[in-house]
Amino acid sequence: MYKKLFKENSLSILKDENIVLDIFKFIHDNPYPTDDEFHKFVESKGHKPDEYETYAYAILRRIS
Numbered sequence: 001m002y003k004k005l006f007k008e009n010s011l012s013i014l015k016d017e018n019i020v021l022d023i024f025k026f027i028h029d030n031p032y033p034t035d036d037e038f039h040k041f042v043e044s045k046g047h048k049p050d051e052y053e054t055y056a057y058a059i060l061r062r063i064s
Contacts, residue, residue: 019047019055 014020026033026041033041042052 014055014058016055019052020059023052023056023059 022045026038030037030041038052038056039049042049
């Protein structure tokens with residue numbers, strides 16, 4: 001499913017497939033994360049939460 005996100009123009013903001021995969025795996029493993037849990041996860045990957053949140057919201061917009 002996630003590969004479809006990269007083929008369609010509406011999500012051209014998603015340039016890093018690894019971030020998308022990270023988000024999908026995290027949500028799969030933690031279906032109802034708190035904001036703090038999501039931030040801790042992202043920071044453990046060495047990224048800024050804002051970057052991952054941009055991806056997460058773009059994904060949600062596309063699949064909703």
